[in-house]
Amino acid sequence: MFGTSDSPSADLEQHAISAPLDRQARLSTADAPKPGAQCSTCMLRHICMASNLDETDVARLNSVVRNWKMVRQGQALYRSGDPFQSIYALRSGSIKTVLSHPSGRECVSGFFLPGETLGLDGISTEVHTCDAIALEDSAVCVIPFHLLEALCREVKSLQQQVHKMMSAEIVRETGQMMLLGNLTAEQRVAAFLLNISRRLQRRGYSPTCFTLRMTREDIGSYLGMTLETASRTLSRFQQEGLIRVQGKQIELLDLEALDLR
Amino acid sequence: MFGTSDSPSADLEQHAISAPLDRQARLSTADAPKPGAQCSTCMLRHICMASNLDETDVARLNSVVRNWKMVRQGQALYRSGDPFQSIYALRSGSIKTVLSHPSGRECVSGFFLPGETLGLDGISTEVHTCDAIALEDSAVCVIPFHLLEALCREVKSLQQQVHKMMSAEIVRETGQMMLLGNLTAEQRVAAFLLNISRRLQRRGYSPTCFTLRMTREDIGSYLGMTLETASRTLSRFQQEGLIRVQGKQIELLDLEALDLR
DNA sequence: CGCTTTATTGAGTCGTTTCAATCAGAGTGG
DNA sequence: CCACTCTGATTGAAACGACTCAATAAAGCG
The missing domain is CATH 2.60.120.10 (Jelly Rolls)
Structure with a gap:
């Protein structure tokens, strides 16, 4: 969940x-x-x-x-x-x-x-x-x-x-x-987060604050990149103030900026 | 066709x-x-x-x-x-x-x-x-x-x-x-050729000799790479004796080797 | 036949992977 | 309760594959 x-x-x-x-x-x-x-x-x-x-x-x-x-x-x-x-x-x-x-x-x-x-x-x-x-x-x-x-x-x-x-x-x-096929690692991770966000929202959960139940390896595999790249990308998004990451706990801070990736 | x-x-x-x-x-x-x-x-x-x-x-x-x-x-x-x-x-x-x-x-x-x-x-x-x-x-x-x-x-x-x-x-x-998500450019092109080959065979055509009706750009786009990479990969396959390429005309020479990519 | 599109090939750049080390957290048992 | 282990996450540095830019060649089309 x-x-x-x-x-x-x-x-x-x-x-x-x-x-x-x-x-x-x-x-x-x-x-x-x-x-x-x-x-x-x-x-x-x-x-x-x-x-x-x-x-x-x-x-x-x-x-x-x-x-x-x-x-x-x-x-x-x-x-x-x-x-x-x-x-x-x-x-x-x-x-x-x-x-x-x-x-x-x-x-x-x-x-x-x-x-x-x-x-x-x-x-x-x-x-x-x-x-x-x-x-x-x-x-x-x-x-x-x-x-x-x-x-x-x-x-x-x-x-x-x-x-x-x-x-x-x-x-x-x-x-x-x-x-x-067409997006960079950054764009894929951003699209992934927004996708989860939207689906959670439809189910009545917060679209900005959720826990990812899968591992970084799962995310990487799903997005066609290594787990290291997935992890690095999340870290970079955090540095840039787009999200807050605490292990599996995610908070989306700037949905529009993510969308522009 | x-x-x-x-x-x-x-x-x-x-x-x-x-x-x-x-x-x-x-x-x-x-x-x-x-x-x-x-x-x-x-x-x-x-x-x-x-x-x-x-x-x-x-x-x-x-x-x-x-x-x-x-x-x-x-x-x-x-x-x-x-x-x-x-x-x-x-x-x-x-x-x-x-x-x-x-x-x-x-x-x-x-x-x-x-x-x-x-x-x-x-x-x-x-x-x-x-x-x-x-x-x-x-x-x-x-x-x-x-x-x-x-x-x-x-x-x-x-x-x-x-x-x-x-x-x-x-x-x-x-x-x-x-x-x-998981294959290299070479593997993707090989898989693509074999896929076309199999589908043509089911339709009664030669599985080893056919013309690709789409452009290199189409192929590249479909396989998540640039048209240059698609072209280069086909050229490399030809150099290695796996296929013969003449523009859109393709002949598969070594199906097993392609499969191993 | 010339014009436009498509294909090939090269060289330099950049993003991602690979390899490796470190760190954090959960669960286990002395 | 704390060391211990195991798995998962983070981060760095080097290597590599694919992309970009560019120039040339070939093929299709009117």
């Missing part, structure tokens, strides 16, 4: 408003799928797949989203090569996706925040093509894809929503390609 | 086997949409959206794909900002997609070969987000998206095909991100 609060437990409680993860369930049977996702009362309803659906359609979507699942920090929601069955809506926490090149190189291809959808890569070959690793203890709604497809044949608005979601992922990646 | 033949007209005729573009139509009313796409007799049937569909489903798809359209070299199939209505299946020719950054920079985000689908980026916002420019005289099937969506609600196999197509585009772009 990229929230502004200091302690992880506070973060969890914040999400618990929308996603009822009571501490007991969390501490007991751990990572087994659990029933009872409730779209209608979920605070992320207007951000995730359920957005733009009316009451009855949300209910029908909910009938497909039967389970949710915990993923502990560092654990995989799925791994490259796993057979594809479901897509996942992130409820709380944060997840990175990692591509493993045959040569051994690893490459972070995305960071996901609550309300965002993971696993779309698996549809084409029916096998997942990357690892999805939790950056902190996280919870996801499990959406069996064949059920979603069946429902999409009946509910037009849901079908459209799913298509838009997939298209949005395509657009997001095109933008990232552009960033990697 | 990336075909192996020398003259453009030979290329056109080759495609004319599958897509009945007679020269008369081509020379007369030019770029207006034309009726009469015929999926059932199209040679690209097993490569494009119609793959994995049985006879009756292809016929139903065909009822939606009512028109096809010529796009002359250098002209736009659509432009960034155009309202989104249709996706396009490339029948013959080749097309690049270009992203225009507000700052004025342009960036090639993709090259498309016959049988591939363009325009998926427009679904999410109902506005196209890039320009699609023909690299040579090209022909596309026009697929009104709302009709396709309606049909997908009725034909499960088509729905699945469309989902797989979109997912494949996501996977393709993830791979490109990895390439841009």
Whole structure:
């Protein structure tokens, strides 16, 4: 989670408003799928797949989203090569996706925040093509894809929503390609910070003050640079008064200046 | 077109086997949409959206794909900002997609070969987000998206095909991100050549001997390097005996060595 | 055929990487 | 409770790869 609060437990409680993860369930049977996702009362309803659906359609979507699942920090929601069955809506926490090149190189291809959808890569070959690793203890709604497809044949608005979601992922990646191909390290880091900022804002968090849950290595890998360059760039931004950095804690001081990079 | 033949007209005729573009139509009313796409007799049937569909489903798809359209070299199939209505299946020719950054920079985000689908980026916002420019005289099937969506609600196999197509585009772009972020200029050019080679082979062309219809600038932009670096890298490959270059004409001499880059 | 665009090649510069050392923080166990 | 270790972050200096600028050559086009 990229929230502004200091302690992880506070973060969890914040999400618990929308996603009822009571501490007991969390501490007991751990990572087994659990029933009872409730779209209608979920605070992320207007951000995730359920957005733009009316009451009855949300209910029908909910009938497909039967389970949710915990993923502990560092654990995989799925791994490259796993057979594809479901897509996942992130409820709380944060997840990175990692591509493993045959040569051994690893490459972070995305960071996901609550309300965002993971696993779309698996549809084409029916096998997942990357690892999805939790950056902190996280919870996801499990959406069996064949059920979603069946429902999409009946509910037009849901079908459209799913298509838009997939298209949005395509657009997001095109933008990232552009960033990697044409921008300097400084520009990439600035774009990255602003991107996170905007996504947090949409979720009701402070757009200027947040903690990056991923390591410098993850950031570097995602932005196509070494961890040293990522670190140096953040330091330089701090020297220039654009941001304040304290390890993973970030404060954006001059959004416009960042935008001009 | 990336075909192996020398003259453009030979290329056109080759495609004319599958897509009945007679020269008369081509020379007369030019770029207006034309009726009469015929999926059932199209040679690209097993490569494009119609793959994995049985006879009756292809016929139903065909009822939606009512028109096809010529796009002359250098002209736009659509432009960034155009309202989104249709996706396009490339029948013959080749097309690049270009992203225009507000700052004025342009960036090639993709090259498309016959049988591939363009325009998926427009679904999410109902506005196209890039320009699609023909690299040579090209022909596309026009697929009104709302009709396709309606049909997908009725034909499960088509729905699945469309989902797989979109997912494949996501996977393709993830791979490109990895390439841009983690590989050297040499590795990128090698990967690019091998990628083109594989796609041509699937379409029945020689995988080792083809013409690149795009400029060095396009290649460089697509691969996140300057046109000079792209040119130099091709020259170096030639010196090392991996390929033969003669302007846009390419011959791959040592596929394995390219793969090891 | 001349004009314009595209491609090639060279030399110097600059940004990023590499290698290496140091520092900070979290978790562990004596 | 404090040393200890391990991982992650920061910073410096040298090396290298890609870019920029520039000049020339080749190819496409009217």
